[in-house]
Amino acid sequence: MSLPISMPPASAEAMSGWPISVFDPAGPYAGSIATLSWILVAMAVAVLGVVLAALWVALFGPARLKTRLGGTRLIWIAGIAFPAVVLSGLLVYGLSLTRHLSAPVAQDAMRVRITGEMWWWRVAYLDARQQPYMLDANELHIPTGRPVVLELESNDVIHSFWVPRLSGKLDMVPGRRNILPIQADKPGVYAGQCAEYCGGPHALMGFKVVAHAPAAFDRMMAARRAPRQQPSGQGAALFRSAGCAACHRIAGTPANGAAGPDLTYVGSRSSLGAGILPNNRGTLIGWIGDSQSIKPGNRMPPYKMLSAEELQALATYLEAQK
Known part of the structure; x- marks a missing residue:
């Protein structure tokens, strides 16, 4: 079962990991949550079944069952005692099942x-x-x-x-x-x-x-931690002169902006724009030129004044950041 979150169309590479599967855990922390979720779903289905059965009796059942259904004893048992016991049991079980989510993790983690x-x-x-x-x-x-x-x-x-x-x-x-x-x-x-x-x-x-x-x-x-030789040329010069370095950082260069995402390893990422685009030459050029048409409202201004050649040079420079 998958979580229906709206995302823009993209390639399989960019959407790797999508759609988000909330009932397919891949680790112990998610596993206990998924187990509890299935139990809650099962209990909800069971309660719905009981309610539908009671509704059928109230509408179409024999008079004897209708009388018992509306009796004081059944209301006390099924309407108060049973929910209190079941919900208390689920609370205790849920807390015990997920207690490791708040347990201290090893200091060297x-x-x-x-x-x-x-x-x-x-x-x-x-x-x-x-x-x-x-x-x-x-x-x-x-x-x-x-x-x-x-x-x-x-x-x-x-x-x-x-x-x-x-x-x-x-x-x-x-x-x-x-x-x-x-x-x-x-x-x-x-x-x-x-x-x-x-x-x-x-x-x-x-x-x-x-x-x-x-x-x-x-x-x-x-x-990643090893010393790297930075590429030079038109792309590196444009990154500084066009104002990119004012908002973005690339380790080992004078670019030390902190307002936008760090671009030290942008060439090795599988996606752009916080997971919404595949990372390739075309999407990188499109994002630099006019990210607002792709992700309206984001805080990166469009760079429509750059020529196609300049956009190619900037993309080449950024692709080398790995």
């Missing part, structure tokens, strides 16, 4: 700070001193088989972080840091979505968690 923005996600990988050592945006990479602690914050309004196959949802409240553990048991791409209306293009605020086998994850992180 990987920690990532994710900050909700209008309308994208700021990602900061934290070291042992809880300081950011690597920045990214809209995409999180984790190893399989290990719990990962997410520190959730917001820089503007209330957002809600939700990757249904890996954990529950949790609000991101300005001025507050909430903690959410996630874990993926197998490699794959797991889609997420802002689950709290935050204005503007809220429905186009997607997210991706990419889970790697531990060895592959370690190699990827080591490669």
Whole structure:
């Protein structure tokens, strides 16, 4: 069963992980939530069946059953005692089933700070001193088989972080840091979505968690932290002169803007615009030239004054950021 969230048409690559499956857990934190959800669905179906049966008796049943159905004893038992016992049992079972969601995670667990923005996600990988050592945006990479602690914050309004196959949802409240553990048991791409209306293009605020086998994850992180030689040429010059560096950061360059997503690894991301477009030459050029026609209301201005050649040069430069 899938969650019907409206997203714009895109290729299979960009939509990897979609549609979001709320009943197909891929880790222990999401597993307990899915189990509880199925139990609640089953109880709802059972209660609906009882209500429909009682309605049939009230409308078409024999007089003897109608009399018993409206009796005081049945009302006390079926209307008060039975719901109290069942709901209390479900409450106790639900709390015991999901208690590990709030249990302390090992101190040496990987920690990532994710900050909700209008309308994208700021990602900061934290070291042992809880300081950011690597920045990214809209995409999180984790190893399989290990719990990962997410520190959730917001820089503007209330957002809600939700990757249904890996954990529950949790609000991101300005001025507050909430903690959410996630874990993926197998490699794959797991889609997420802002689950709290935050204005503007809220429905186009997607997210991706990419889970790697531990060895592959370690190699990827080591490669990202290794010194890189920055490309030069027209694209690099345009990135500075057109004003891109005022809002975006690229590690190892003078570009150190913090208003927009970090672009250090934008060339390796599978999507653009917070999960709504496949990341390729055509979509990258379209996004730079006029992102407002793709995601109306986002905070990146259009660059219609750039020529086709200049857009090609900028796209080439950004594609090299991996």
